[in-house]
Amino acid sequence: MTATRLDEDFTSSVHVYEPHRAGLPRLGPYLRELWRRRAFASELSRTTMRAANTTTVFGQLWLVINPLLLAAVYFVLVTILRGGDSDGDFFAYLVAGLFAFYFVSGAISTGAASVVGGGKLLLNTSFPRLLLPLSAVRTAFGRFLPTLVIYMPIHLALGLPWRWTMLLAVGFLAMMVVFATGMAMIFATAQVYFRDTASFLPYFIRIWLYLSPILWYPVQVPDEIKDFMILNPLYPMIGGWSELLRGDEIPQVSWWVAGTLWAVAAFVAGSLFFMSREREFAVRL
Amino acid sequence: MPSVSETAPVLAKETGGPAVRVEHVSVTYRTTFERMPTFKNALVRFGRGERAVKEVHAVRDVSFEIDHGTTIGIIGANGAGKSTLMRTIAGILPPTSGRIEVHGRVSTLLALGVGFNPALSGRENVVLGGLAAGLTRKEIQQRYEQIAEFAELGEFIDMPMRTYSSGMYSRLAFSVAVHMDPDILLVDEALSAGDAHFKQKAAAKMHELVGQARTMFLVSHALASIKDLCTDAIWLHNGQLMMRGKPGDVVDAYNRFLKVGEGAFTLEDL
Numbered sequence: 001m002t003a004t005r006l007d008e009d010f011t012s013s014v015h016v017y018e019p020h021r022a023g024l025p026r027l028g029p030y031l032r033e034l035w036r037r038r039a040f041a042s043e044l045s046r047t048t049m050r051a052a053n054t055t056t057v058f059g060q061l062w063l064v065i066n067p068l069l070l071a072a073v074y075f076v077l078v079t080i081l082r083g084g085d086s087d088g089d090f091f092a093y094l095v096a097g098l099f100a101f102y103f104v105s106g107a108i109s110t111g112a113a114s115v116v117g118g119g120k121l122l123l124n125t126s127f128p129r130l131l132l133p134l135s136a137v138r139t140a141f142g143r144f145l146p147t148l149v150i151y152m153p154i155h156l157a158l159g160l161p162w163r164w165t166m167l168l169a170v171g172f173l174a175m176m177v178v179f180a181t182g183m184a185m186i187f188a189t190a191q192v193y194f195r196d197t198a199s200f201l202p203y204f205i206r207i208w209l210y211l212s213p214i215l216w217y218p219v220q221v222p223d224e225i226k227d228f229m230i231l232n233p234l235y236p237m238i239g240g241w242s243e244l245l246r247g248d249e250i251p252q253v254s255w256w257v258a259g260t261l262w263a264v265a266a267f268v269a270g271s272l273f274f275m276s277r278e279r280e281f282a283v284r285l
Numbered sequence: 286m287p288s289v290s291e292t293a294p295v296l297a298k299e300t301g302g303p304a305v306r307v308e309h310v311s312v313t314y315r316t317t318f319e320r321m322p323t324f325k326n327a328l329v330r331f332g333r334g335e336r337a338v339k340e341v342h343a344v345r346d347v348s349f350e351i352d353h354g355t356t357i358g359i360i361g362a363n364g365a366g367k368s369t370l371m372r373t374i375a376g377i378l379p380p381t382s383g384r385i386e387v388h389g390r391v392s393t394l395l396a397l398g399v400g401f402n403p404a405l406s407g408r409e410n411v412v413l414g415g416l417a418a419g420l421t422r423k424e425i426q427q428r429y430e431q432i433a434e435f436a437e438l439g440e441f442i443d444m445p446m447r448t449y450s451s452g453m454y455s456r457l458a459f460s461v462a463v464h465m466d467p468d469i470l471l472v473d474e475a476l477s478a479g480d481a482h483f484k485q486k487a488a489a490k491m492h493e494l495v496g497q498a499r500t501m502f503l504v505s506h507a508l509a510s511i512k513d514l515c516t517d518a519i520w521l522h523n524g525q526l527m528m529r530g531k532p533g534d535v536v537d538a539y540n541r542f543l544k545v546g547e548g549a550f551t552l553e554d555l
Binding site for chain 1: 314393
């Protein structure tokens, strides 16, 4: 061994490559390099958004029209199902929850496609692959922000109260970002091995939408299944987010705890799973 | 221009070691031969008790050392493991056993082109590729004009890459790779699509890089170019190192092995 023996990383001067099939890379150098190349993730996300919006008639506007139309359709649907018993409060709740849900599901589905869609870049360049799903989450967040701006006039028009507790909703948003990142990494890895992940994902997301407190209030859940609801990570996250944003009271402690635990668990599991597999991606694409 | 690229070669040379040291490297990868690996197929196979994963022994126990400033040609039949070896040196594929030590910044120009997204313009792709390779925005900006000028794309540089011809594609890819100021440049049959004018220009650029004491790996079936450009050569066959030596000797041995004369490769250059 020479004096220059550094372990495998992506630095520009000395690299040593040694066998490692399923193990994790050394986290220190990996994370340092991930941070050093963060500009790549944000540039990729920016150009992806630019490229995706130039081909549609409404362009960027579509990012706002689409969720608004969906919210309107669901509002009509739920009003009919309830026999005409819906109010403005519910609309605000629905819009807040739906927009947040579309952020999470958007992050998961673009994240799932990120590695397989990275194609030639992966085959020809050596870089921390984790940048790809992270960039996808950034894209989804960039699409979510304008919808958040749309919520404000709705809140105002419905005459809902403005409270300082609304700011606490950021806590639940942070959980959703961390959770969505973890899920994006899990599905990005899964899609490398099973390409049909992309086709079953929409069904999975649709079912998840109905099981999350978006079209109904958490208090409406029957007592028999109430205990199981905490198994849905989005139950506390979206529930807490929508209620706080609408100006309700601060949600119970168990939601904060469950949401945080779910988010951290998804993030840790997702990043470990992704990093332990990423060196195999080049031969699996 | 106080960038990483300038300090790196000094650093690497001070160590006195070779630019690239490959020690008993084998690359065996398990891959599936399905056109589309799907969960459904996996279930069906599991039901039948089959396994779709096959082992490919792409590189077997290859060892060599390359000093700084060497231009080394790598020749061998299709499927000999040349591209796999390039990817392993670039750090894209991990070796299954053995060890690779690389001193210096590596730039790759591999067979499949650069990681270009066809929906984005040439300019955006150059920036993305550079960022992925670890350059800063500033470093890319400094090089951008040279890259665009060398590729001779004119106004096409700002058009989506799906509108490019294959020649334009490979011109841009070549231009990006050589302008990254690499200490070690890996070139894998990447010039096949350029026209005669660009090939001459590319060959001149490569001579220039060789003159600057860069280290270059050149994978090519154009044996004449190997003889012309390289100072050293390696012949791979079925993943094994058959011969290492002067380019002329290695090319002759390879030709004798294939039982073809010099004429077989005159249709190609570089």
